[in-house]
Amino acid sequence: MAAPSTTVDVVAPRSSGSDNYLTHDKGVLSWIFTLDHKRIGVMYLCSVLTAFALGGFFALLVRTELLTPQRTIMDHDTYNQMFTLHGAIMVFLVIIPGIPAALGNIIMPLQLGAKDVAFPRLNLASYHLWIVGALFMLSSLAINAVDTGWTFYTPYSTTTSTAVVPAAFGAFILGFSSIFTGLNFIVTMHKLRPPGMTWFRLPLFCWALYSTALIQVLATPVIGITLLMMIVERTLHIGIFDPMLGGDPVLFQHFFWFYSHPAVYIMIVPAFGVIGEIIPVFSRKRIFGYKFIAVSSLAIAFLGFLVWGHHMFVSGQSVLAGTIFSAITFLIAIPTAIKVFNWITTMYKGVIHLDTPMLYALAFLWVFTIGGLTGIFLAVMSVDVHLHDTYFVVAHFHYVMMGGAITAFMGGLHYWWPKFTGKMYEEKVGRVGAALVFVGLNVTFFPQFILGSRGMPRRYYNYLPEFQPLHVLSTLGAYTLGIGFLLTAFYLYKSLKSGKTAPMNPWGGATLEWHCSSPPPYYNFHKPPVVTAGPYDGYENLMYDETISGYVPRKEKIV
Amino acid sequence: MSASITNSVASFSGLFGLEPKLPKLAPSPYFWMPPSASVTTENTDALYNFMLWMSLFFSVAIFWAMVRFCVKYRAKSRAANEIAAKTSQHNTMLELTWSVIPLFVVVPLFVGGFKGFVNLRTPPKAAMEIRATGQKWKWLFTYDGLGTPDDALHVPVNTAVRMIINSVDVIHSLYIPSFRTKMDAVPGRYTDLWFKATQTGEFPIFCAEYCGTSHSDMLSRVVVHPPGGYEKWLAATIAQADSLTGKDRGAMLYEKQGCSTCHSIDGTPKVGPSWKAIYGKMESMTGGPAMKVDENYLRESMLDPQAHIVMGYAPAMPTFEGKLSDKDIDGLIDFIKSLK
Numbered sequence A: 001m002a003a004p005s006t007t008v009d010v011v012a013p014r015s016s017g018s019d020n021y022l023t024h025d026k027g028v029l030s031w032i033f034t035l036d037h038k039r040i041g042v043m044y045l046c047s048v049l050t051a052f053a054l055g056g057f058f059a060l061l062v063r064t065e066l067l068t069p070q071r072t073i074m075d076h077d078t079y080n081q082m083f084t085l086h087g088a089i090m091v092f093l094v095i096i097p098g099i100p101a102a103l104g105n106i107i108m109p110l111q112l113g114a115k116d117v118a119f120p121r122l123n124l125a126s127y128h129l130w131i132v133g134a135l136f137m138l139s140s141l142a143i144n145a146v147d148t149g150w151t152f153y154t155p156y157s158t159t160t161s162t163a164v165v166p167a168a169f170g171a172f173i174l175g176f177s178s179i180f181t182g183l184n185f186i187v188t189m190h191k192l193r194p195p196g197m198t199w200f201r202l203p204l205f206c207w208a209l210y211s212t213a214l215i216q217v218l219a220t221p222v223i224g225i226t227l228l229m230m231i232v233e234r235t236l237h238i239g240i241f242d243p244m245l246g247g248d249p250v251l252f253q254h255f256f257w258f259y260s261h262p263a264v265y266i267m268i269v270p271a272f273g274v275i276g277e278i279i280p281v282f283s284r285k286r287i288f289g290y291k292f293i294a295v296s297s298l299a300i301a302f303l304g305f306l307v308w309g310h311h312m313f314v315s316g317q318s319v320l321a322g323t324i325f326s327a328i329t330f331l332i333a334i335p336t337a338i339k340v341f342n343w344i345t346t347m348y349k350g351v352i353h354l355d356t357p358m359l360y361a362l363a364f365l366w367v368f369t370i371g372g373l374t375g376i377f378l379a380v381m382s383v384d385v386h387l388h389d390t391y392f393v394v395a396h397f398h399y400v401m402m403g404g405a406i407t408a409f410m411g412g413l414h415y416w417w418p419k420f421t422g423k424m425y426e427e428k429v430g431r432v433g434a435a436l437v438f439v440g441l442n443v444t445f446f447p448q449f450i451l452g453s454r455g456m457p458r459r460y461y462n463y464l465p466e467f468q469p470l471h472v473l474s475t476l477g478a479y480t481l482g483i484g485f486l487l488t489a490f491y492l493y494k495s496l497k498s499g500k501t502a503p504m505n506p507w508g509g510a511t512l513e514w515h516c517s518s519p520p521p522y523y524n525f526h527k528p529p530v531v532t533a534g535p536y537d538g539y540e541n542l543m544y545d546e547t548i549s550g551y552v553p554r555k556e557k558i559v
Numbered sequence B: 001m002s003a004s005i006t007n008s009v010a011s012f013s014g015l016f017g018l019e020p021k022l023p024k025l026a027p028s029p030y031f032w033m034p035p036s037a038s039v040t041t042e043n044t045d046a047l048y049n050f051m052l053w054m055s056l057f058f059s060v061a062i063f064w065a066m067v068r069f070c071v072k073y074r075a076k077s078r079a080a081n082e083i084a085a086k087t088s089q090h091n092t093m094l095e096l097t098w099s100v101i102p103l104f105v106v107v108p109l110f111v112g113g114f115k116g117f118v119n120l121r122t123p124p125k126a127a128m129e130i131r132a133t134g135q136k137w138k139w140l141f142t143y144d145g146l147g148t149p150d151d152a153l154h155v156p157v158n159t160a161v162r163m164i165i166n167s168v169d170v171i172h173s174l175y176i177p178s179f180r181t182k183m184d185a186v187p188g189r190y191t192d193l194w195f196k197a198t199q200t201g202e203f204p205i206f207c208a209e210y211c212g213t214s215h216s217d218m219l220s221r222v223v224v225h226p227p228g229g230y231e232k233w234l235a236a237t238i239a240q241a242d243s244l245t246g247k248d249r250g251a252m253l254y255e256k257q258g259c260s261t262c263h264s265i266d267g268t269p270k271v272g273p274s275w276k277a278i279y280g281k282m283e284s285m286t287g288g289p290a291m292k293v294d295e296n297y298l299r300e301s302m303l304d305p306q307a308h309i310v311m312g313y314a315p316a317m318p319t320f321e322g323k324l325s326d327k328d329i330d331g332l333i334d335f336i337k338s339l340k
């Protein structure tokens, strides 16, 4: 291969003392009203991590309650509020914004070779709306926390006495926040690509964010309107969904899943993007099947719009509708399988470095495979009749959301941490953390497959004593997960205080963010970079320099 | 599962009088599934087992490749600066192959699931009909010839039974794991499911759609009678239901109509006020003057519960209009009066 090179105007490599986006302006206001995508991303990251801690805390309470078949630490109603808050926080405040709005905001413009996103003010507005939405959601907690489950099914949600309106309104506002991010990313990737950055030279992370953004923009308005209608019905008693008022409760489910199934892909497609970055870099080998991976994200985004009814096989929906939804659901298995096969093939004959980000990527491949395969069980209509609304479903979507999205998020966080903080974390502890998370995840959620198949329904406060041993095992897994995340929080925080200074390119990545100093300068690139090669080309032209613990261009080029 | 843990838990909670009347989960001969007790389980279990092996095959293959590559191609160190061997980065044939292989697997699964589903959704014409009503937090089953509903589902073995399901308040879901079937109970419309029990005995029924406070206590059981047993049970129950009058009838309805899920008779408040010593008392109301609990008030509370809401409680009580006869209401009133 002819040595490809990417011309970049490198600004003061690895001298973090010089001006960078973190030191460019001072003071709290310079953060709150910043228009810099990196700072907005960092604020998103801090907020999302805080929400993650809160949602995780609720999860641990829920799991603790389930240690015994009857009351353990709280009463029925509190339990119902806890799992609702856990779900709503994790979905709306953590996983949906996690990778795109936090990591994506920081990294995507850098990877693209742009100075910022297309609409910096809109970007800031998106973050401010996130805060407002989060406050609304949490105000429900202060008044009388919602107990509807994160799905807000009517007519329960329109008749329960808990504070449904603030929570639903919070989700409505968070929807706008998400739409703003999506819109911004689409325009950015269309308009701000520097010379030479063709669509098929776009890093896979960008492709994934692009596909995600399409879903965010097209699907989110539907949940917005639906929640608004639910609020209107609850406050003004206009019959839309409640049969007592002449409405149709199943209609709500259609609307809800019309958004929430695509939302599953808002959560998982960005994770695919992160994995697509980590695997080639840590295998020192170009990604296999780049175009197939890139286009399969789009295919998933598209098909994701046509399968919402697979959540409703036993709602009384017609057999014909069920059949169509089931068939299309099976089709999604294909682009998903393509991705997994390509990632694995990329590792073939590579030079594999098992650092923390790669460990998370491997953990992702493992749990996502299980999550994906168990999804097939649920797509088979007759089997879903048995498994629907049981712990099997709980286990499946935690394998995909927690095991997939969060693991990839952790991988991405560790991969880009040196870039945007300018600090290295303690690698050895990082590996221990990744191992704890991986073990905890499987111990928590695998037993739930057995519970569900054996008939344990979800959202149960009391349960038959026969189910107890598996519940205890699951709870122990959850504690392990908790310890893993606490450890991670601890060493990441410590790295900020006393971590080694990060080199420009600690892992030997070839995408453009690794051409900026760590942390990047305020304007990212002084001149737009000229891109002459693909995002995963030219690893052979990088060389590890032990004196700086990072990669530098190889002096004598290899042909 | 481990029987000793289960037993010690049962006795532990029994000690504190906590043990509710739980349906017994019959021990299952399978690891993954509950016992199989209806003709419709065959399709579900066959597909489930097939997918289990298929998943095992694919996951082992993927994990094997992953682990093997990590071991075989592991870098010595960063400083060694090894360069990956040149391999192809793209292979359309390979991509097409692994796009088509999953297709071969999923098409038969789809067809199998479809057949099973159509079967689950198509009750035989001659099926015996039983109504199931979901209400917070109790299942009520209504039988031909029996005036009052029962809180357990009684069916004869080897007979196709069609359940006609609805709900009086929010969405519930009738779930019988041993029959591998469930169907939502939706207010304002009827849904149905059918089964044909192949084993006598008792099997649990759950509510699978989240419905609030006591969702997880919305349990019941199917009692599958041996040939002739169902008729005997029905005759005995009818005789008993007709003969009971006054406060005995009320006590029976208190259990069978599900009043007991929300009202206690020992003074502890639940979702609704306790019935202990309410007769004759002045009850304060939300947004209205206090009312004296007399026969008319009690009758109104059952037929139009939203008319007056007791202070400190949510308007959570469903109406029993049309579900309680005058004789039933009299019985309940007598029963409440008797709770001094």
Ligand SMILES: [Cu+2]
Pocket (backbone or CB within 6 Å): A260, A261, A264, A307, A308, A310, A311
């Ligand atoms: Cu879905």
Ligand SMILES: [Cu+2]
Pocket (backbone or CB within 6 Å): B134, B137, B171, B172, B173, B207, B208, B209, B210, B211, B215, B218
């Ligand atoms: Cu229920």
